[in-house]
Amino acid sequence: MMDDLDRLLDHAATPRVPARLERRILADFDRLAARPSFARVIRRLADTVWPDAPVWQPACALVLALLIGAGAAILAPVEAAQADDLFTTQPDSGPQEI
Amino acid sequence: MMIDPDADLVARVGQGDRAAAAALMARHLPRMLALARRMLPDPLEAEDAVQDAFIQLWTHAARWIPGQAKFSTWLYRVTLNKCYDRLRRRPTARLEEAAEVEDPAPAPGANLDHAAIAVQIEAALAALPERQRAAVQLCHFEGCGNIEAAEIMGISVEALESLLARGRRTLRTRLEHLRER
Numbered sequence: 001m002m003d004d005l006d007r008l009l010d011h012a013a014t015p016r017v018p019a020r021l022e023r024r025i026l027a028d029f030d031r032l033a034a035r036p037s038f039a040r041v042i043r044r045l046a047d048t049v050w051p052d053a054p055v056w057q058p059a060c061a062l063v064l065a066l067l068i069g070a071g072a073a074i075l076a077p078v079e080a081a082q083a084d085d086l087f088t089t090q091p092d093s094g095p096q097e098i
Numbered sequence: 099m100m101i102d103p104d105a106d107l108v109a110r111v112g113q114g115d116r117a118a119a120a121a122l123m124a125r126h127l128p129r130m131l132a133l134a135r136r137m138l139p140d141p142l143e144a145e146d147a148v149q150d151a152f153i154q155l156w157t158h159a160a161r162w163i164p165g166q167a168k169f170s171t172w173l174y175r176v177t178l179n180k181c182y183d184r185l186r187r188r189p190t191a192r193l194e195e196a197a198e199v200e201d202p203a204p205a206p207g208a209n210l211d212h213a214a215i216a217v218q219i220e221a222a223l224a225a226l227p228e229r230q231r232a233a234v235q236l237c238h239f240e241g242c243g244n245i246e247a248a249e250i251m252g253i254s255v256e257a258l259e260s261l262l263a264r265g266r267r268t269l270r271t272r273l274e275h276l277r278e279r
Contacts, residue, residue: 005270009238011212012219015135017127021145025123025152026116032156033114043113043160 104169112160123152126170129240130177136223136235137181147180174240175250178232185228215276222272230265237262 043055050058104125110118130151134144154176162169223231229251236247237258248258 005266005273006238008215008273008276009219009234009269011215012223012239013216014128015131015141017131018145021131021149022123022127024145024149025127026120028149028153029111029116029119029156032153033116037160047113 102164102169105164108159108162108169109164111156112162119156122155126173127152130174132239133174133177133232133235134181136231136239137178137228138184139224143184144181147184148177150180151177168246171246171249174236174242175252178250182228218276219273222269225272226265226268230261230268233258233261234265234269 046053046055046058050061104122107118107122107125111122127148130148131144134147135141138144138147151173155173223234226234232251233247236242236250237244240247242250244255244258244262247262248255251258253261
């Protein structure tokens with residue numbers, strides 16, 4: 001509720017923002033933006049792969065792809081190794097006459 | 099989920115967008131400077147505190163996660179902490195300034211104009227303990243609600259209300275002569 005103290009406080013001065021302060025703040029931004037940043041590199045990479053998405057989406061897609069790849073690597077070589085064994089043993093066995 | 103009006107600008111700042119940085123600065127700088135000017139007696143030091151707060155913003159914008167906290171609350175909290183840091187660093191200076199705070203009461207019969215009233219209000223605000231001053235500044239001048247002001251100051255709502263009540267009581271006493279006009 002507005003009382004007379006509130007009305008009185010409204011007379012307090014509001015500071016003006018000096019232009020030099022705005023320039024200093026933007027100069028800081030330019031200086032920091034020019035500095036290489038790991039987060040910014042990741043952000044750009046993510047934007048290239050998946051524009052306008054939050055970083056976690058391409059990150060999840062990458063993790064999922066890695067899991068699928070790792071799963072395939074774990075399961076697939078069993079059959080391949082067996083196939084290799086069959087192939088390499090055949091030349092040594094030679095023709096067998098019955 | 100609450101929609102943060104600054105979320106888009108912060109995300110663009112995180113990507114190095116200068117126009118977004120300028121827009122974010124234009125939106126928040128006046129209130130941040132008002133807060134710092136009220137907290138720090140030296141105007142140049144207040145500007146330095148605000149500049150430090152913006153450096154922290156530029157550095158952290160790329161890692162900002164929307165929805166965790168309201169951006170403006172975080173920004174004012176950073177600003178307030180920068181002011182506290184500077185006040186902590188100069189305890190002896192504070193004591194010297196405390197001795198120099200003007201008595202807001204005018205000479206008897208003085209005819210006060212608007213500017214003189216403003217000066218007396220500033221003096222009365224400057225004489226408040228820093229946490230009471232921050233509470234009054236946030237709730238009265240920045241238009242924050244009690245919950246947001248408490249969040250900015252990192253205290254409970256009850257503690258904020260207590261600081262605010264004590265600050266207002268002191269101001270009422272010190273500015274009594276102006277309220278009767």
